[in-house]
Each structure stands twice: as C-alpha cells, then as structure tokens.
Amino acid sequence: xxxxxYVSPQQxxxxxxxxxxxxxxxxxxxVVLQYADGIVFVGENPSRALHKFSEIYDRIGFAAxxxxxxxxxxxxxxxxxADLRGYTYDRDDVTARGLANVYAQTLGTIFSSAxxxxxxxxxxxxxxxxxxxxxxxxxxxxxxxxVDEHGSVAVGGNxxxxxxxxxxxxxxxMSLAEALKLAVQALSSQSNGNDxxxxxxxxxxxxxxxxxxxxxxxKRIVGRQLARLLEADxxxxxxxxxxxxxxxxxxxxxxxxxxxAGGTTGGTTGGTNEAGK
Amino acid sequence: MExxxxxxxxxxxxxxxxxxxxxxxxxxxxxxxLLPGKRVLPPLQGAIEAPHGTTIxxxxxxxGVVLAGDRRATMGNMIAQRDIEKVFPADEYSAVGIxxxxxxxxxxxxxxxxxxxxxxxxxxxxxxxxxxxxRLSTMIRSNLGMAMQGLAVVPLFAGYDIxxxxxxxxxxxxxxxxxEEHGFAAxxxxxxxxxxxxxxxxxxxxTEQQAxxxxxxxxxxxxxxxxxxxxxDVARRIYPIVTVITDEGFRRLTEAETSEIARSILEGRLxxxxxxxxxxx
Numbered sequence: 001x002x003x004x005x006y007v008s009p010q011q012x013x014x015x016x017x018x019x020x021x022x023x024x025x026x027x028x029x030x031v032v033l034q035y036a037d038g039i040v041f042v043g044e045n046p047s048r049a050l051h052k053f054s055e056i057y058d059r060i061g062f063a064a065x066x067x068x069x070x071x072x073x074x075x076x077x078x079x080x081x082a083d084l085r086g087y088t089y090d091r092d093d094v095t096a097r098g099l100a101n102v103y104a105q106t107l108g109t110i111f112s113s114a115x116x117x118x119x120x121x122x123x124x125x126x127x128x129x130x131x132x133x134x135x136x137x138x139x140x141x142x143x144x145x146x147v148d149e150h151g152s153v154a155v156g157g158n159x160x161x162x163x164x165x166x167x168x169x170x171x172x173x174m175s176l177a178e179a180l181k182l183a184v185q186a187l188s189s190q191s192n193g194n195d196x197x198x199x200x201x202x203x204x205x206x207x208x209x210x211x212x213x214x215x216x217x218x219k220r221i222v223g224r225q226l227a228r229l230l231e232a233d234x235x236x237x238x239x240x241x242x243x244x245x246x247x248x249x250x251x252x253x254x255x256x257x258x259x260x261a262g263g264t265t266g267g268t269t270g271g272t273n274e275a276g277k
Numbered sequence: 278m279e280x281x282x283x284x285x286x287x288x289x290x291x292x293x294x295x296x297x298x299x300x301x302x303x304x305x306x307x308x309x310x311l312l313p314g315k316r317v318l319p320p321l322q323g324a325i326e327a328p329h330g331t332t333i334x335x336x337x338x339x340x341g342v343v344l345a346g347d348r349r350a351t352m353g354n355m356i357a358q359r360d361i362e363k364v365f366p367a368d369e370y371s372a373v374g375i376x377x378x379x380x381x382x383x384x385x386x387x388x389x390x391x392x393x394x395x396x397x398x399x400x401x402x403x404x405x406x407x408x409x410x411x412r413l414s415t416m417i418r419s420n421l422g423m424a425m426q427g428l429a430v431v432p433l434f435a436g437y438d439i440x441x442x443x444x445x446x447x448x449x450x451x452x453x454x455x456x457e458e459h460g461f462a463a464x465x466x467x468x469x470x471x472x473x474x475x476x477x478x479x480x481x482x483x484t485e486q487q488a489x490x491x492x493x494x495x496x497x498x499x500x501x502x503x504x505x506x507x508x509x510d511v512a513r514r515i516y517p518i519v520t521v522i523t524d525e526g527f528r529r530l531t532e533a534e535t536s537e538i539a540r541s542i543l544e545g546r547l548x549x550x551x552x553x554x555x556x557x558x
Contacts, residue, residue, distance in 0.1 A: 077292040
C-alpha cells in the first residue's frame with residue numbers, strides 16, 4: 001500500500017469548491033426579483049415537468065441551479081421539514097430563515113465531510129411578507145454559507161454578470177410585467193454583447209404573490225398569462241426601451257437604486273457574519 | 278433525537294431519502310408517534326365524553342358542489358360550542374365537512390389537508406378526486422380503534438372533479454367505507470332530517486344560488502328536529518358555513534351572503550314553520 005499524499009486542508013477545500021462551482025456553472029442561470037406585490041422567479045428551462053422553482057410552504061418558494069437530482073433531493077427535504085414543522089406547531093412557525101438555516105447546515109456538512117462529494121447546487125429560499133419590507137431572500141451557495149439578499153439575486157453559471165446587470169436596473173416597486181421583462185433581459189444578455197432571444201415557451205416563471213387571497217402564495221405563471229405579461233410590457237416599452245432604462249438609471253442613482261445597493265451590501269455583510277458563526 | 282425539527286442542524290437522512298409522496302407515510306416512518314392512528318387508548322369503561330359536531334350537508338348542481346355545516350358542538354345534552362367550524366377546504370378543489378368527535382375530526386382534517394398539499398408539492402401535480410377520497414378513507418380506517426370507544430369521525434367529502442368536469446360527493450362510515458352519493462348527502466345526528474328536506478327540494482338543474490339556499494333549508498330542518506344541530510343564530514350572528522366548489526376552485530360564502538339567505542329562510546318560516554311549501558328557491 002502506498003503512503004497517501006499529504007493535501008493541505010486549504011487545498012482540499014479549494015478543490016472541492018472548484019468542483020462544485022464547475023458543476024453549478026454548467027447549469028443555466030436563474031433570477032429572483034422583488035416586485036411590488038411579491039417575488040418573481042424567472043429562469044430558462046426547456047422542460048415543462050422538471051421544475052427549477054417550487055413551493056415549499058405557504059409563503060416560501062425555492063429556486064435552484066445546478067444538478068437536478070441533488071437540488072430535487074434538497075427540495076423534498078425542505079418540503080418535509082416545512083410540513084412537519086407546520087404540523088407540529090403552527091403554519092406561522094415555518095419561516096424562510098429557519099429553512100435557510102437547515103439548508104445551510106446540510107450543505108455545509110456535506111461540503112466539509114470528506115466522505116461525501118460536495119453538492120453542485122446553489123439555492124435561493126424566498127419568503128414573501130405582508131409588505132415589501134417583509135420579503136426575505138436567502139441565497140445559499142454550495143458550501144453552506146447564507147447570503148441575505150435584497151431586491152434581486154441571480155444564481156447559476158452566469159450569475160455574476162447577471163447580478164451586475166440587475167443591480168444597475170432593478171428598483172423597488174416594479175410591476176410584475178416590468179420585473180419579468182427585466183429578468184428576461186438579464187438572462188438573455190451575453191457578455192460579448194450579442195444578446196440572444198429566449199422564447200416564452202422556454203421560460204419558467206413563478207411568483208410568490210402577497211395579494212393572492214389563498215393561504216398559499218406560490219403560483220406558476222404559464223401559457224397565456226405569461227405571454228400577456230411579456231407582450232403587454234414589450235408593446236408598451238420596446239420603442240422607448242433603451243432611453244427609459246437610462247432614465248431610470250440616472251434618475252435613481254441617489255434614490256431607490258442607491259438604497260438597494262446599500263441594502264445588498266449590508267445584507268451580504270450580515271450574511272457573511274451569520275455564515276461565519 | 279437527530280430528527281428534532283427544531284434543531285438548526287442538518288436535515289436528518291430520512292428527510293433526504295427518496296421515497297413516498299405521502300406525508301402520512303413519511304410521518305409513519307419518521308415520527309410515528311405524531312400519527313393520530315398510532316395512538317393507543319387505555320382500557321376504558323363506557324364512552325368518553327367529548328364535544329361532538331353534528332350535521333353536514335352537501336348537494337351537487339351543474340358545474341359544482343355545495344358543502345355546508347351547522348355551527349353547534351354538543352357534549353351530552355349540553356351545547357359545548359356555538360360557533361364551531363366543521364367545514365374546511367381540503368385543497369383548491371375539494372372540501373371536507375366533519376361530524377363526530379370534534380377534537381379528532383379537526384386533527385384529521387389538518388392531516389388530510391397536509392397530505393393533499395404535500396403530495397401536490399412533491400409531485401408537482403394534484404391527486405385525482407378519487408385518490409383524495411381514498412386517502413380520507415384510509416385515515417378514517419386508522420381511527421377505528423377510537424371509533425369503537427365512541428370517538429368516531431364521519432366526514433363528508435365534496436369536490437370538483439376536473440377530469441369529469443362536475444361536482445362529486447363522497448360519504449363514509451366509521452370503518453372507512455366510502456360511497457359516492459348522487460345529488461345530495463348528509464351526515465351527523467341531524468342528517469336524517471336534513472336528507473328528508475333535501476330529497477324534497479333537490480332538482481338536477483339547480484343554480485348555484487338555489488343550491489346554497491337548499492343546503493341552508495336542510496340545515497334549518499335538521500335543527501328544527503334534532504337538538505344537537507344548531508339553527509341560524511340571528512342574535513349572535515352565527516350562520517351556517519357554506520362552501521361552493523366549482524371549476525374556479527373553493528369559495529366560502531361570506532357572512533353577509535349566508536346571513537341574507539338564512540334571514541330570508543327565517544322570514545319564510547315565520548308564516549310556514551314546517552318548511553317551504555310556498556315559493557322556495
């Protein structure tokens with residue numbers, strides 16, 4: 001038997017992180033945005049049946065990029081966790097924060113245990129509040145850290161570029177059609193400037209809509225409703241698209257956008273602290 | 278225990294093991310003590326005294342189904358609660374109304390709702406209406422031991438069948454025996470009188486408005502002859518709970534709507550105490 005080579009812990013972790021990141025990068029990106037009445041999930045997904053977004057509980061939604069079988073496993077674990085907790089205590093006792101913590105612990109343990117391969121997934125857990133201030137969005141990278149996000153978040157292969165795109169353009173209080181259109185724009189923009197077109201039938205869209213009368217706020221937007229939202233917005237703003245975007249940017253540098261950016265930074269710091277505990 | 282859902286530790290292995298889409302199965306494997314059916318009763322002398330819910334009625338109409346219940350819970354000859362709710366949405370397209378031991382019934386409904394919701398979330402699709410009705414059957418059967426001790430739960434299940442595009446009603450016995458009812462059905466202590474009333478009033482071409490009036494008429498008649506069924510309580514503004522399920526989903530009538538129907542029925546009964554011989558619907 002040969003003597004095992006010594007690998008420093010730093011190196012081992014860096015290798016595992018790189019392995020996970022590469023796996024995630026193969027997946028298509030998706031975005032989660034706050035809009036006036038809730039939170040919208042948008043991603044490119046040619047499949048009608050294998051979802052990237054789903055309902056976890058009344059006000060809690062789940063989005064994932066990466067390896068399907070791994071995030072599906074985590075999703076079902078989350079549904080079981082939420083349903084059991086709601087059954088044991090009360091429906092109000094199921095929170096996104098609690099769920100995100102459980103996911104973080106799970107991902108963290110898997111990431112740092114030598115016996116298991118790290119999960120190649122990046123998750124978003126979002127909870128819609130009674131008002132936009134009550135909305136919570138948590139991003140959970142493969143290593144089990146938690147990032148508390150505000151406004152908009154992107155995960156998956158192209159996440160960094162899309163995040164930057166969204167940070168510049170997203171503002172509070174957008175309508176659903178506006179947020180959806182911005183999300184599609186972000187997903188289809190390419191770093192080389194050659195934007196590609198994502199047809200509506202390749203889009204998966206879901207919302208957590210706080211105005212829904214039902215207790216369960218999660219809803220998929222499909223077919224005619226999706227087309228209507230994309231179209232209505234497109235027809236209204238395609239001609240004035242570019243100028244209006246610029247206007248928004250200029251107009252809100254010291255306004256909402258500045259606030260959002262500040263919030264994101266603050267949230268990230270808080271999240272890092274939380275993850276470091 | 279590792280399985281403690283309160284701890285913020287990682288998800289226990291059982292949570293991440295691929296398996297059944299049923300919440301009850303998961304609960305049975307993971308923490309069986311939480312399943313109502315797994316409870317063992319100590320040996321008892323005679324029946325246990327606990328509040329009982331009474332009358333639930335349902336009727337179909339073209340395009341949907343109406344399920345309604347009175348508001349009284351009794352314990353022996355005493356009124357235990359005047360405003361109990363015995364009709365609940367099971368999911369978007371079905372509802373369940375419960376007669377029998379109130380405590381167990383409410384728990385059963387909670388678990389049933391969760392069972393349907395859990396399946397829907399895990400599978401990404403709803404159970405068929407038959408599937409839902411069968412699931413309820415299993416739950417009642419698991420309560421048989423308690424039913425023998427006098428703690429029976431007898432639900433009435435109504436839903437809109439999306440595949441067949443019509444409302445359907447299922448009734449149950451204490452052993453979980455399930456039968457589909459055509460037109461109308463009732464369960465609970467006042468059901469005999471309610472069924473008699475519905476038999477006279479039911480037609481196949483009722484409108485939604487007429488169907489909701491019909492069930493309140495039936496509940497009025499049940500309350501008239503059965504002391505355990507509560508009639509519309511105008512003084513306290515407690516009216517029956519009436520739910521309508523159509524292809525648009527579940528809807529519970531508002532208090533204003535039920536009070537209006539109930540008051541018009543009461544008005545009619547002032548001159549015709551024995552029921553609608555005059556213009557009814």
